[in-house]
Structures are given as structure tokens and as C-alpha cells.
Amino acid sequence: MSEQLTARTIQITGANGDEIQAYLATPDETDEPGPRGAVLVIHHMPGYDRASKEIVRRFAELGYDAICPNLYWREAPGAAPDDAAAVARAQGGVPDERLLGDAAGAIAYLRALPTSNGKVGVIGYCSGGRQSVLVACNLDVDAAVDCYGAFVTGTPPEGSLRTNLVDQLPNLRAPLLGMFGKDDKYPSPEHVAELDDILTANGKPHDFHSYDDAGHAFFSVDRPSYRVAAANDGWAKIAAFYGEHLATTASTPTGA
Amino acid sequence: MCTYATVHADMDGSAKGPGSEWFHVTAATVYFDHPVHAMAEHTLNIDLADAAKGPNGRVALELRADSARALIKAIQDALDSVPEELRV
Structure with missing residues (x-):
């Protein structure tokens, strides 16, 4: 836990060598001298907004170097988050290949930090939940943490740039923590059960939690979907999950 | 959920937007998804935009589904009320 942290906007190299904006938060050296793990935060479809940046800072408070790339930087550099999201939406959204390139750039940036223990977790919310699983595959x-990502299983709407990830799930490379609301329709409890079954059949470690009285976006503190009980318990489970998998160990490489 | 589904329509008209300035509207983007401001989990969202003006060159609407249907009816009623000799 870090009482002091630094947050700033930086540029990283993303897909196709493009320079894109990202938000970086790091614990203070005196609180967390390192080496330490890092977290890639994938923002929700409404964009690289204040709430997403609050999440990044919370991971720094938990003791991790954390970064959130602005996935809409190319379409709308410097625009307000809601305007950028509207432009990105009008242009069809973020293709999976580009998302993977941006995520790879962010992960490389985190591992190159002098404080890095080499371990990186990924977390995404809403559309970012699906993208978190995509990254982990x-x-x-x-x-990896999937917070109510739709269309990991299930059928995306016709004409969408996205497919579900069913054919990629056998390639999942990391343990997956899933956070879901029982009242959500996408992903529905049936979609979550299908994902659970596929991962079990493929021997992929995963830990799913589905909350009562919660639907989609229950972590979103600035939306009516916010559910304090689910969000508080969810944050505790995320902290424990990353504490287990991103901790520095005797065999953990240090530095870049 | 994020629906991902987005409907486009070409437009030719004007809107009053950022800075209380009028601008030429060339496109409408319509989708049912999370709002930014409305107190609802999902709304019918309409962006009336002129792409040439950049990302903030838009008027954004976030309407509850019943409001969106009421708007459709109001538009249709207004068009239907136009005298025959003024219709184009």
C-alpha cells in the first residue's frame, strides 16, 4: 500500500509504431521501493475518462505501477473523453489487432520501468473486459481480470468489428479473475457459465465471482449502475488476486 | 453492456453546438449504449456531427428509450403536418 503516488500523462509506442497517449500512476519510492508488479488498465467503451484514471491511481495506491493507454488517441488527440469516444464509435471502434498492439506497447513500457519485477497484470471493464481476455490470450x-466483458462468449451483433473469443480461449496464458453481475444481460449468467465451462475443459486456472443485486458496470462510481457492496468486495478480490500473481518472488526477474 | 451496434445516416442541416455556434451537420451516429451524462444504464444516443470540425464538433443527445420513441413520433407528426404544397 502506497500513501504517496505520482500520476502523469505520457506518450508510449503502440500498434504500428504509433505514439499514443497514456496515463501512468506509480507509487512513491519511499513507500514501495520495488521491485514491484505492474497493471495495465483497459478503459471502458465510454473512453479514457476521469473514472478510468481514478482506477489507475488506485492500483498505484495498492503498490503497482499502473498504466492506461488512451485507445482513442489516434481518432481524437486531445479531445474530451466523451467526444473522443463518439468519434471512435462513429469510425467503427477499436479493431482487436490495434488493441493488442497498444497493449503490447503499454506492457513493454511497464516492464522497462526500473522498478519492474517483470510481472504485469491486465484488467479491463465493460468492452475492456473482453479486451483483457483478448490480451491474456x-x-x-x-x-488477467475481466470485469463484465461482453462477447467473450455469446454472439456479437452483425456487422461488429469484433468476434467472440471462444476460439482463442485455449490459448489463455494467465490465470483469469472474472467479475460479473447476476443481473447483467451481456454477459448474462449463461454467457459466464459457458466461459467457465470452456476454461475448465481446457484446464485454464480461473476464479469467477457473480454478484447479487448487480448488473453491468457495478464498479462505475459515477453511474447509476454502481453497486457499493459488489464493488467493495470486487476490489478486495482483485487486490488479493494481483497480490498472489504479481508479487516479487525469489525467482522473479528484476528490472527490464 | 456495450452493444457495439452503431447506425449511421448522412445528414444535411444545421445544429447549434459548442460555444453556442451554429454548424453544418453532415452525419448522424445513432446507438443504444451507456450514456455519459443521463442517469440510466443505457440510452438511445445520437451524435449530430460535422466531421470537418473535429471531435467536439457535435451535438450529443442521450435519451431514454421511451423518450427516443416519443421523439420519433414527434418528428413524424411534424412532417405529416406539413401542407402538401410545402413537402419536398
């Missing part, structure tokens, strides 16, 4: 991460 394709990139080298040590732990």
Missing part, C-alpha cells in the same frame, strides 16, 4: 501477462 495473445500477450505475455501474469494475471
Whole structure:
């Protein structure tokens, strides 16, 4: 736990070598001298907004270097988050390949920090929940958290740039923590059960929690979907999960 | 959920937007998804935009589904009320 932290906007190299904006929060050296783990935060579809940045700072408070790339930087550099999200939406959204390139750039940035113990977790909310699973199926991460990502299983709408991830799940490279609301329709309890069954059949470690009296986006503190009991318990489980999988161990490499 | 589904329509008209300035509207983007400001989990969202004006060149609406249906009816009623000789 870090009482003091630093947060700032930086540029990182994303997909296709593009320079994109990212929000970085790091614990103070005196509180967390390192080496330490790191977390990649994937923002929800409404964008790189204040609530997403609050999440990044919370991971720094928990003792991790944390970063959130602005996935809409190319479409709308410097725009307000809601305007950027609208432009990105009008242009079809973020293709999976580009998301993976941006995530790879962010992960490389985190591992190159002098404080890095080499371990990186990924977490995403809403559309970012699906993208978190996508990252864990394709990139080298040590732990992944899916917060109510739709269309990991199930059928995306016709014409969507996205597919479900069913054919990629056998490639999942990291333990997956799933956070879901029982009242959610996408993903529904049936979608979550299908994901659970597929991961079990493939021998993939996972730990799912589905909350009563919670639907989609129950972690969103600035939306009517916020559910304090589910969110508080969810944050505790996330902290424990990353504490287990991102901790520095005797065999953990240090530095870049 | 994020629905991902987005409907586009070409537009030719004007809107009063950022800075209380009028601008030419060339496109409408319509989708049912999370609002930014409305106190609802999902709303019918309409962005009336001129892409040439950049990301903030838009008027954004977030309407509850019943309000969106009421707007459709109001628009249709207004169009239906136009005298025959003024219709184009």
C-alpha cells in the first residue's frame, strides 16, 4: 500500500509504431521501493475518462505501477473523453489487432520501468473486459481480470468489428479473475457459465465471482449502475488476486 | 453492456453546438449504449456531427428509450403536418 503516488500523462509506442497517449500512476519510492508488479488498465467503451484514471491511481495506491493507454488517441488527440469516444464509435471502434498492439506497447513500457519485477497484470471493464481476455490470450501477462466483458462468449451483433473469443480461449496464458453481475444481460449468467465451462475443459486456472443485486458496470462510481457492496468486495478480490500473481518472488526477474 | 451496434445516416442541416455556434451537420451516429451524462444504464444516443470540425464538433443527445420513441413520433407528426404544397 502506497500513501504517496505520482500520476502523469505520457506518450508510449503502440500498434504500428504509433505514439499514443497514456496515463501512468506509480507509487512513491519511499513507500514501495520495488521491485514491484505492474497493471495495465483497459478503459471502458465510454473512453479514457476521469473514472478510468481514478482506477489507475488506485492500483498505484495498492503498490503497482499502473498504466492506461488512451485507445482513442489516434481518432481524437486531445479531445474530451466523451467526444473522443463518439468519434471512435462513429469510425467503427477499436479493431482487436490495434488493441493488442497498444497493449503490447503499454506492457513493454511497464516492464522497462526500473522498478519492474517483470510481472504485469491486465484488467479491463465493460468492452475492456473482453479486451483483457483478448490480451491474456495473445500477450505475455501474469494475471488477467475481466470485469463484465461482453462477447467473450455469446454472439456479437452483425456487422461488429469484433468476434467472440471462444476460439482463442485455449490459448489463455494467465490465470483469469472474472467479475460479473447476476443481473447483467451481456454477459448474462449463461454467457459466464459457458466461459467457465470452456476454461475448465481446457484446464485454464480461473476464479469467477457473480454478484447479487448487480448488473453491468457495478464498479462505475459515477453511474447509476454502481453497486457499493459488489464493488467493495470486487476490489478486495482483485487486490488479493494481483497480490498472489504479481508479487516479487525469489525467482522473479528484476528490472527490464 | 456495450452493444457495439452503431447506425449511421448522412445528414444535411444545421445544429447549434459548442460555444453556442451554429454548424453544418453532415452525419448522424445513432446507438443504444451507456450514456455519459443521463442517469440510466443505457440510452438511445445520437451524435449530430460535422466531421470537418473535429471531435467536439457535435451535438450529443442521450435519451431514454421511451423518450427516443416519443421523439420519433414527434418528428413524424411534424412532417405529416406539413401542407402538401410545402413537402419536398
